[in-house]
Amino acid sequence: MRSVGILAVVLVLIAVFGPVLAPYDPTAINIPNRLRPPGGEWILGTDALGRDILSRLLHGARWSLGLAFLVSLLGLLIGTAIGLIAAQGGVLADWIAMRVTDTFLAFPELIAAVVIAGVLGASTGSLIFALTVTGWMRYACVARGIGLSVGTRGYVVQARLAGLAPLAIARWHYLPSLLPSLTVVWTGMFARAILGISTLGFLGFGVQPPMPEWGTMLLDARIHMRSTPLQMIWPGIAVVAAVLAVNLAGDALRDALAEQDARE
Amino acid sequence: MIGLVAGLFLRAFVVLTGTALATFALLWHAPGDPALSIAQARYGTIVSDEVLDFIRAEAGFEDGFWTAFWAWLAPLVQGDFGQSSVNGRDVWPNLVTAMSYTFPLAIFSLGIGLAISVPLALIATRKPGSWMDRGAVALASVGVAIPAFWLGLLLILLFAVQLGWLPAMGAETTAHSVLPALTLGFGVAASMTRIIRSGILEARGQPFLPAFYRRGVASRDIARDHVAPHAAVPVITVLGLELAFLLEGLVVVEVIFARPGLGSFLVHAIFARDFPKVQAVVILTAVIFVVVNLVIDLVYRSLDPRLDVRDA
Amino acid sequence: MLTVANISVRRGAAVTLRDLSLSLAPGRTLAVVGESGAGKSTLIGAILGLVRCSAGQVDWNAAPVSKCRPALVMQEPRAAFNPRLSLRRSVMEPVLAQKLAMDSDRLERLCRGLELQPDLLDRRPDQVSIGQAQRIGILRALIAAPPLVLFDEPLSALDAVTQKHTARLIADMQRQEGFAALIVTHDLGYAAAYADEIAVLRAGKIEEYAATQAFVDAPQSEYGRKLRGAAFALGALERVA
Numbered sequence: 001m002r003s004v005g006i007l008a009v010v011l012v013l014i015a016v017f018g019p020v021l022a023p024y025d026p027t028a029i030n031i032p033n034r035l036r037p038p039g040g041e042w043i044l045g046t047d048a049l050g051r052d053i054l055s056r057l058l059h060g061a062r063w064s065l066g067l068a069f070l071v072s073l074l075g076l077l078i079g080t081a082i083g084l085i086a087a088q089g090g091v092l093a094d095w096i097a098m099r100v101t102d103t104f105l106a107f108p109e110l111i112a113a114v115v116i117a118g119v120l121g122a123s124t125g126s127l128i129f130a131l132t133v134t135g136w137m138r139y140a141c142v143a144r145g146i147g148l149s150v151g152t153r154g155y156v157v158q159a160r161l162a163g164l165a166p167l168a169i170a171r172w173h174y175l176p177s178l179l180p181s182l183t184v185v186w187t188g189m190f191a192r193a194i195l196g197i198s199t200l201g202f203l204g205f206g207v208q209p210p211m212p213e214w215g216t217m218l219l220d221a222r223i224h225m226r227s228t229p230l231q232m233i234w235p236g237i238a239v240v241a242a243v244l245a246v247n248l249a250g251d252a253l254r255d256a257l258a259e260q261d262a263r264e
Numbered sequence: 265m266i267g268l269v270a271g272l273f274l275r276a277f278v279v280l281t282g283t284a285l286a287t288f289a290l291l292w293h294a295p296g297d298p299a300l301s302i303a304q305a306r307y308g309t310i311v312s313d314e315v316l317d318f319i320r321a322e323a324g325f326e327d328g329f330w331t332a333f334w335a336w337l338a339p340l341v342q343g344d345f346g347q348s349s350v351n352g353r354d355v356w357p358n359l360v361t362a363m364s365y366t367f368p369l370a371i372f373s374l375g376i377g378l379a380i381s382v383p384l385a386l387i388a389t390r391k392p393g394s395w396m397d398r399g400a401v402a403l404a405s406v407g408v409a410i411p412a413f414w415l416g417l418l419l420i421l422l423f424a425v426q427l428g429w430l431p432a433m434g435a436e437t438t439a440h441s442v443l444p445a446l447t448l449g450f451g452v453a454a455s456m457t458r459i460i461r462s463g464i465l466e467a468r469g470q471p472f473l474p475a476f477y478r479r480g481v482a483s484r485d486i487a488r489d490h491v492a493p494h495a496a497v498p499v500i501t502v503l504g505l506e507l508a509f510l511l512e513g514l515v516v517v518e519v520i521f522a523r524p525g526l527g528s529f530l531v532h533a534i535f536a537r538d539f540p541k542v543q544a545v546v547i548l549t550a551v552i553f554v555v556v557n558l559v560i561d562l563v564y565r566s567l568d569p570r571l572d573v574r575d576a
Numbered sequence: 577m578l579t580v581a582n583i584s585v586r587r588g589a590a591v592t593l594r595d596l597s598l599s600l601a602p603g604r605t606l607a608v609v610g611e612s613g614a615g616k617s618t619l620i621g622a623i624l625g626l627v628r629c630s631a632g633q634v635d636w637n638a639a640p641v642s643k644c645r646p647a648l649v650m651q652e653p654r655a656a657f658n659p660r661l662s663l664r665r666s667v668m669e670p671v672l673a674q675k676l677a678m679d680s681d682r683l684e685r686l687c688r689g690l691e692l693q694p695d696l697l698d699r700r701p702d703q704v705s706i707g708q709a710q711r712i713g714i715l716r717a718l719i720a721a722p723p724l725v726l727f728d729e730p731l732s733a734l735d736a737v738t739q740k741h742t743a744r745l746i747a748d749m750q751r752q753e754g755f756a757a758l759i760v761t762h763d764l765g766y767a768a769a770y771a772d773e774i775a776v777l778r779a780g781k782i783e784e785y786a787a788t789q790a791f792v793d794a795p796q797s798e799y800g801r802k803l804r805g806a807a808f809a810l811g812a813l814e815r816v817a
Contacts, residue, residue: 099275099278099279099282100282102275102278102279102282103278103279103282103283103286106279106280106282106283106550106553106554106557107283107546107549107550107553108507108508108509108511108512108549108553109508109512110512110515111511111512111515111530111546111549114515114530114531114534115287115290115530115534115542115546116290118531118534118535119290119291119294119534119537119539119542120290120294120295121294121295121296153655154650154652154655154656154657155655155656155657155658155666157626157648157650158648158650158656158666158669158716159669159673160626161624161645161646161647161648162645162647162669162670162673162674162720163645163670163673163674164669164672164673165673168673172658172661173658176658176660191409195411198411198413199411199412199413199516202411202413202516203413203515203516203519203531204535205534215411215413218413218414218417222417225417225420225421225425226425229421229425229426232417232418232421236410236411236414236417236418239409239411239414240406240409240410240411240414241409243408243409243411244405244406244409247405247408247409248405
C-alpha cells in the first residue's frame with residue numbers, strides 16, 4: 001500500500017514538475033548529435049532528430065498522464081450524470097439512458113476511439129473527444145446501479161417529499177454514496193486512458209509531433225529499431241509504470257473500501 | 265424463456281441501429297468536403313467542380329442526412345456493404361479477405377491466452393498467498409499494464425531483429441502468425457489469469473464445501489462438480505470484455521506486423537478517408553460483438569437461472 | 577381536507593388496493609388498521625404520489641396532494657436520515673427545499689414540545705437512540721408546518737415505554753399544530769386510544785370505516801369483531817372501552 005502510494009506520488013510529481021526537471025528543450029532539433037546511445041551528456045540518448053529522450057519523456061508525462069487525467073475526469077462527469085438521470089428520472093428516462101449506454105458499450109472502446117479520432121482528423125481536441133465519448137459508460141452503469149438502490153432509502157424519499165430539487169438530491173444524497181465506487185472505476189478508466197492515448201499516438205491518430213507524447217515517441221523510435229533499440233524501451237517503460245501504478249492504487253483503494261464496508 | 269430471448273434480440277437490434285446511426289452521423293459531420301477527398305483519392309489533386317458535383321450526386325450527399333443514411337442502410341441490411349469511394353470496387357470481397365487473416369489469428373491468440381492463464385491460475389490457487397500465487401498475480405498485473413503495441417515491438421526486437429528466429433512483417437506463412445499471436449495471447453493471458461484465479465478462490469469459499477470434505481468426498485470430485493462450474497461463471501461474464509480487448513489488440517497488432525486483416529483495413533481506410541470501408545468495418549465489428557455477447561448472455565443465463573432479464 | 581376517492585393500485589397482475597375511499601379533515605386523526613400485507617404501505621405511497629394509482633383520485637382541497645407538501649414519519653426512525661449528514665441538516669431540509677424563512681423560534685418550540693435537547697441535532701443519526709431518532713423524525717416532518725402528516729407504523733420500532741411517550745407527544749403536537757394525521761398501524765390499541773376514526777384494511781379493501789368509539793363498542797364486520805376481540809385479549813383496549 002505504501003509503495004503504491006509512493007509510486008503514485010512520484011508519477012504526479014513527474015507530470016507536474018517534469019518540464020522543470022528536463023535538462024533540454026524536448027523539441028530542440030540537434031542533427032549532429034542524432035541517435036546517440038544512452039550515457040554521458042544525454043542520459044537516455046537522443047532520437048533521430050537529436051532531441052534528448054529524457055527531456056521528451058519528462059515533458060511527455062504531461063501529455064500522456066495529463067490528457068488521460070482530463071479524459072477520465074470528463075468521462076466521470078458525463079457518465080455519472082447519465083447514470084443519475086437513469087436512476088432518478090423515472091422509467092422512461094432510465095430506458096433511454098440505458099439503451100444509449102448499451103449502444104456505446106456494444107463496440108470495442110478503443111476501436112471506436114480510433115475511428116472517431118481518425119475521422120475527425122488528428123488533433124489533441126479530437127483525441128480528447130474520442131476518448132471521452134468512448135469512456136463514460138462504466139461510470140454510468142455503476143452510478144445507475146448504486147443510484148437505484150439509494151433511491152429506495154428513506155432519506156431520499158423524505159428529500160423528495162420535502163420538495164428538494166433533483167440536482168440537490170443528487171448532490172446531497174446520491175453522490176456521497178456513489179463516490180467510493182466511482183473513484184475505483186475512475187482509477188481503472190485512468191489507466192485505460194493512458195493506454196488509449198499512447199495507442200492512438202502510436203497509430204498516428206493521437207497527439208501530433210513534435211509534441212513528446214509517449215506513444216508518438218514509440219512510433220518514431222520504431223523506425224530505428226535496428227540501430228538504436230534502446231530508444232524504443234524508455235517510453236514503453238514509462239507507459240507500463242504509469243498504468244501499473246494507477247491500477248495498483250485502484251486495487252488498494254478497492255480493498256480499503258471493501259474492508260470499510262465489512263466493518264460497517 | 266421466449267420473452268427473455270426476444271428481449272435480448274430487441275436490445276441487440278436497438279444497439280445495432282444505434283451504432284449504424286452514430287457511425288453515419290460521425291462520418292457525415294467529418295471535417296472537410298467528403299466529395300473533395302473522394303475526388304482527390306480517385307483523380308489526383310486538381311479536381312473540377314463538375315467532378316465534385318457528380319460525386320456528390322452519386323453518393324447522395326445533396327439530399328440531406330436522412331436520405332443519405334437510408335441510401336446507405338437499406339442495401340446494408342440486405343448484405344450490400346457498398347463500394348469503396350476511392351476505387352469504386354465492392355467492399356465486401358475485401359472484407360472477406362481481411363477476415364480470413366483476422367479470425368484465425370484471433371482464435372490462435374485466444375488459445376495461447378487460455379493455455380497460459382488456466383495453468384497459471386491453477387498453480388497460483390494451489391496455495392493462496394504463497395510466493396507462487398503472488399508471483400502469478402504480479403505477472404498478471406504487469407501484463408495488463410503493457411500496451412499491445414509495445415509488447416509487439418519488443419517481440420519483434422527480440423525474435424526477429426536480434427535472434428532472427430521468426431519473420432516480423434506480413435502474413436504469408438504460419439510462422440508469420442506466431443509473433444502477433446504471442447503478443448495478443450500474452451495480453452489475454454494477463455487479464456484472464458486474475459479473473460480465473462479469483463473465480464476459483466471464490467468457488468472454493470462456498471459455505472457447503474467443508475461439509476463435503478468432512479464426509480470424505482474425493483477432492484477431485486469436488487473440484488469437478490462444485491468448484492469448476494462455479495469458477496466458470498465469472499470467466500464467462502468477462503468473455504465479452506475479453507473479446508473487446510482482443511479486437512482492440514488485433515487492430516494494433518495487424519498494423520505493427522503489417523498483416524492485411526480487418527484492423528489494418530480499418531486504419532488504412534481512415535487514412536485514405538474511404539468512408540464506405542470505414543462504415544463497413546465498424547458495422548461488421550458491431551455485428552460480431554453483439555452476436556458474440558448475445559451468445560455469451562444466453563450461455564450465462566442457462567448456467568445461472570437466478571438471473572433476471574432486467575438485470576442484464 | 578384529504579379526499580381519497582375510489583383508488584385502486586395494481587402491481588403487475590395483482591391488485592394491492594381496490595376501490596378504496598377515505599377522507600380526513602384538518603386537525604382530525606384517522607387510523608388505518610390492518611395486518612401486514614393488507615396494503616397499508618401501498619396506501620401511504622398512493623396518497624403521497626409515490627405509487628401510481630390505476631384508478632381513482634387523491635386530493636387535498638381539490639388539488640394534487642403533493643401541492644400541500646405532506647410529510648411522512650417512517651417506521652424505521654434512522655432510515656429517514658442520511659447517515660452522512662447532521663440531524664440538523666436533515667431536519668432543516670424541508671425548510672431549505674421549500675425556500676421558507678428559517679425560523680429558529682419555531683425549531684426551539686417544536687424541540688421543547690417533542691422533549692428534545694436542541695444539541696441532539698448536532699449529532700449524526702447513529703449517535704442518538706431509536707426513540708430520539710423517531711422524535712427527531714417527527715420534528716423533521718413538522719418543521720415546515722405541513723397541513724397533512726402521514727405516520728407509517730410510527731411506534732413499531734420502539735420499546736413499550738417509548739411507544740407510550742411518543743404516542744402522547746404525537747397527539748400533543750397535533751393539538752398544537754392542527755395538522756390532519758393519517759396513522760397507519762397494526763396496533764388497534766394505539767388507534768383506538770388516539771384516532772377519531774378507524775378504517776380497517778384487509779387484503780387491499782376497507783372492511784369497516786367508523787368513528788372510533790362506535791367501532792370499539794360494536795364492530796359491524798366480522799373481521800372487525802375478530803380484530804377487536806384479539807385486542808381485548810391482549811388488554812390493549814381496556815382504557816377506551
